[in-house]
C-alpha cells in the first residue's frame with residue numbers, strides 16, 4: 334500500500350497536468366455545437382484509461398457516448414466488483430464575462446485548478462483513476478474488480494444512461510457504486526453523503542397576442558403575458574418559504590430526531606455563509622436550520638424567466654409570450670412525475686383566461702436515502718478517515734444525482750457518495766475550481782477504499 338501512496342506522490346505534478354488537459358475540452362452537453370468536443374473528450378478519456386492498463390471503450394448511446402473502462406480481470410474465484418461512476422460533461426460556462434480567465438483554459442492558482450468542469454466532475458473521477466493507475470503501475474494487488482463508467486449527459490439529466498445500464502446489466506452488476514460528485518462541508522472535513530434530493534423540472538410558456546404589440550395603441554385592452562406569468566409564479570411560494578401547491582408535501586418523510594442531531598453537528602457560520610453568497614439576508618422555510626433547508630426540505634425555484642425586449646434602451650411593447658423554467662428540489666418520498674402533475678394542474682388553475690398556457694415537463698430524478706449505519710457505509714467512513722486523517726461527517730446533499738436511483742433499480746446496487754468538492758468550488762458558476770489538496774486526498778481515498786469495501790462485500 335505504501336508503494337501506491339508513494340507513486341501517487343511522485344506523480345502528483347503530472348496528474349495535475351492531466352487534469353488541466355482534461356478540463357481543456359469544452360464538453361458542454363447542453364449545447365449542440367459542442368457535440369464533437371464531447372466525443373473528443375470521451376476519446377481522450379478512453380485513451381488515458383487504456384494507457385494505464387484498463388480495458389476501455391467509447392460506447393455509443395442515443396446521446397453523448399459513455400466511456401467504460403475495466404481493470405484487468407483475473408482468473409479464479411469471483412472477486413468483489415465495484416463500479417466507479419462519473420461524468421465528463423460540464424455545465425454551460427456562461428456568463429463568460431464573470432470568469433477571471435477563460436473557462437476552458439485551465440489555470441493554477443492558490444493550490445487549485447480553475448476551469449469549467451474541474452470540480453464537477455472531471456477532477457473527482459480522475460482522482461480515482463489516478464489511484465488505479467498507481468495500483469496497477471506498482472504491481473500492488475487490487476482486492477477487487479473495478480469498472481469505471483463515465484458518462485456525458487449528467488448535466489442534462491442522464492437521458493441515455495438507464496437504457497445503457499439495462500443493455501449492459503450483466504457486465505455492470507456490482508457490489509456497490511462509488512460516486513465522487515458531491516461536496517464536503519468544509520476544507521479538510523470529509524463526508525459520506527447518505528441522502529440526495531430529487532428534482533422535477535418543467536417549463537411554462539404563456540402566449541397572449543399573436544405578435545408583440547405597441548403598448549400605447551393596444552395597452553389596456555389585452556393582457557400582458559409577462560405580467561400574468563409573474564403573478565402566477567409569485568403564488569407558488571409563501572412568505573415563510575413553504576411551497577404553495579396543494580398536495581406538494583403529502584409524501585415528505587419528516588426528519589428524524591437522530592438526523593437533526595447529525596446535521597446540527599455540521600459546521601455553520603451564518604455571517605460567513607451570507608458574506609460568501611453575497612446576500613443581505615438568508616431566506617428559507619421557517620422552522621428549519623439552513624443545513625436542513627438546503628438538503629432535507631423541498632423547494633421551488635425559478636431558474637430562468639424570459640419575455641419581451643432584452644436589448645439596450647427601451648422598447649414599448651406588450652410581449653406576445655413569456656416563459657419560465659422551474660425546478661423543484663424533492664426529498665424522500667416525493668416522486669418527480671407526481672410533483673410535475675401537481676404543479677401543472679395548479680398552474681393551469683392559476684392561468685387567467687386572457688392568455689394560453691403550455692407546459693413542457695423536463696427531466697426528473699427521485700430523491701435518495703441510504704442507511705448510514707450499514708456495513709458498506711461504515712467501510713467507506715473508515716476509508717475517508719484514512720485518506721483525510723480526520724473523522725468524517727454524515728451529510729445530506731441538496732443536489733440531485735438522479736442516476737443513483739437507477740443504479741439501485743437496474744443494477745440492484747447501493748451508491749456510496751464520497752464527494753471531494755468544496756463549498757466554494759463554484760460548481761455551475763463562473764470561476765469553477767478544484768482544490769489540489771482534495772485531488773490528492775481523492776487519490777489516497779482510491780488507495781484506502783477498495784480494501785475496506787472488498788472486506789465487507
Ligand SMILES: [Zn+2]
Pocket residue numbers: 424453488760761
Ligand atoms: Zn453538475
